[in-house]
Amino acid sequence: MSDAAASVRPVGVAVLGMGTVGTEVIRYMTEHSDELTARIGGPLALRGVAVRDLSRDRGLDTALLTADAESLVVRDDVDVVVELMGGIDVPRPLLLEALRRGKSVVTANKALLAEYTDELAEAADGSGADLYFEAAVAGAIPVIGPLRRSLAGDQIERVVGIVNGTTNYILSEMESTGADYAETLAEAGRLGYAEADPTADVEGYDAAAKAAILASIAFHTRVTAADVYREGISRITSDDIESARDMDCTIKLLAICEKVTRPEGGQAVSARVYPALLPLTHPLASVNGAYNAVVVEAEAAGRLMFYGQGAGGAPTASAVLGDLVAAARNKVLRGRAPGESTYAALPVAPMGEVSTRYHVRLRVADRQGVLAQVAAEFSTHGVSIAQVRQTEVEAPEGVEATEPPTAELTVLTHRASERALADTVAALADQEAVTAVTSVIRLEGVDNE
Numbered sequence: 001m002s003d004a005a006a007s008v009r010p011v012g013v014a015v016l017g018m019g020t021v022g023t024e025v026i027r028y029m030t031e032h033s034d035e036l037t038a039r040i041g042g043p044l045a046l047r048g049v050a051v052r053d054l055s056r057d058r059g060l061d062t063a064l065l066t067a068d069a070e071s072l073v074v075r076d077d078v079d080v081v082v083e084l085m086g087g088i089d090v091p092r093p094l095l096l097e098a099l100r101r102g103k104s105v106v107t108a109n110k111a112l113l114a115e116y117t118d119e120l121a122e123a124a125d126g127s128g129a130d131l132y133f134e135a136a137v138a139g140a141i142p143v144i145g146p147l148r149r150s151l152a153g154d155q156i157e158r159v160v161g162i163v164n165g166t167t168n169y170i171l172s173e174m175e176s177t178g179a180d181y182a183e184t185l186a187e188a189g190r191l192g193y194a195e196a197d198p199t200a201d202v203e204g205y206d207a208a209a210k211a212a213i214l215a216s217i218a219f220h221t222r223v224t225a226a227d228v229y230r231e232g233i234s235r236i237t238s239d240d241i242e243s244a245r246d247m248d249c250t251i252k253l254l255a256i257c258e259k260v261t262r263p264e265g266g267q268a269v270s271a272r273v274y275p276a277l278l279p280l281t282h283p284l285a286s287v288n289g290a291y292n293a294v295v296v297e298a299e300a301a302g303r304l305m306f307y308g309q310g311a312g313g314a315p316t317a318s319a320v321l322g323d324l325v326a327a328a329r330n331k332v333l334r335g336r337a338p339g340e341s342t343y344a345a346l347p348v349a350p351m352g353e354v355s356t357r358y359h360v361r362l363r364v365a366d367r368q369g370v371l372a373q374v375a376a377e378f379s380t381h382g383v384s385i386a387q388v389r390q391t392e393v394e395a396p397e398g399v400e401a402t403e404p405p406t407a408e409l410t411v412l413t414h415r416a417s418e419r420a421l422a423d424t425v426a427a428l429a430d431q432e433a434v435t436a437v438t439s440v441i442r443l444e445g446v447d448n449e
């Protein structure tokens with residue numbers, strides 16, 4: 001460390017939360033303090049750490065621990081607040097107060113950001129403080145920084161990512177073992193990949209919060225979690241996975257953010273999360289296990305891909321520390337991070353306007369004319385069929401075969417709007433010859449229309 005850096009007034013840091021991520025952030029801050037000082041141009045000083053349970057030994061000077069986060073964030077000697085508590089109701093007023101007082105904030109809290117970035121950014125702008133949140137999307141993977149800075153001069157067209165490790169682990173395991181969803185989820189829980197209550201992950205809420213953050217930055221438009229269309233993976237069956245394999249595809253939970261042209265003209269933002277078929281040749285198809293990846297498509301840069309660990313204490317701490325160094329450097333040099341930018345204020349396209357391709361599986365009576373009736377229903381609603389496959393459905397052992405026998409039809413469509421597809425499916429479900437519409441899965445990542 002240079003003498004000049006050591007003599008600079010320390011940048012006071014308050015850490016809120018010392019769980020999975022907070023523990024690693026504090027460990028690296030302590031272990032690499034000289035390196036961090038050199039990079040910042042002045043030392044960091046840990047002023048306090050807020051936790052709930054003061055009785056637990058955390059290997060830290062107990063004088064630094066407090067259960068009173070409110071008093072910690074307003075201390076005069078705190079310049080940067082690092083929020084790693086999670087939740088919304090507790091951190092929201094703390095971070096607002098910190099920002100209003102000119103303290104910069106670093107947070108990994110996607111749930112909070114997906115709802116309240118606007119008020120946090122307003123408070124930051126009011127006082128000239130920084131709001132950094134690289135760790136909120138895809139853990140260690142730098143994607144917020146590249147979108148905010150490196151690609152600030154380009155036109156982002158699309159951001160597509162696998163941004164939830166738990167669901168990617170479950171889908172990858174279902175594919176490699178042939179096990180069904182419930183069995184794989186239970187195994188993911190035993191191995192510590194899925195939380196005790198896995199709803200936020202498996203129903204797509206976590207990915208939707210991340211999609212809202214990515215879409216807001218990519219398209220300079222305020223997008224909240226409520227604007228994101230969301231479906232989780234809990235309805236994906238081992239039959240869906242097998243059917244995907246037959247088409248040289250895999251199934252991934254995708255967060256898709258893109259600029260779309262509206263039917264009446266003009267542009268809008270579409271942000272959506274759902275499990276989709278991806279051709280095995282697509283770069284995201286080979287992202288397996290708990291890994292995350294984000295593909296950005298921009299007018300001048302073309303396609304960029306970011307890949308790495310999307311969760312875990314140390315990987316997430318890496319992103320937090322990067323933000324902490326940047327926020328602290330700005331305190332030392334009196335600089336400021338790029339602020340929130342929502343000048344484009346594009347409308348959010350309703351899901352009915354979005355168009356993609358679909359893989360539809362149906363159980364039908366296998367008799368003359370049924371295939372023609374099914375095809376006619378697609379045509380009536382303006383959905384063009386690209387491929388149809390029929391397989392006989394064998395009656396389970398000990399069960400008498402139906403008369404006429406049942407067949408499974410697998411229909412792959414060309415690109416169609418969600419509205420047209422939904423109308424088609426509703427009409428098919430009403431047809432006497434259709435026993436069930438077993439599944440509808442979107443097909444993404446295919447250039448061919």
Ligand code: NAP
Binds near residue numbers: 017
């Ligand atoms: P965690 O392990 O549950 O830790 C939360 C910490 O916050 C604990 O130390 C807890 O105190 C403290 N805390 C909670 N409520 C508090 C309150 N009201 N007052 C004082 N302290 C309180 O959480 P985490 O996994 O580290 O996640 C932290 C944040 O990072 C979340 O926003 C999460 O979404 C985000 N994130 C996590 C990961 C990951 O892989 N874990 C990845 C990306 C982003 P006690 O220790 O006393 O219980």
Ligand code: HSE
Binds near residue numbers: 138139201310311312
């Ligand atoms: N629950 C999240 C996941 C953690 O499974 O990816 C990282 O945000």
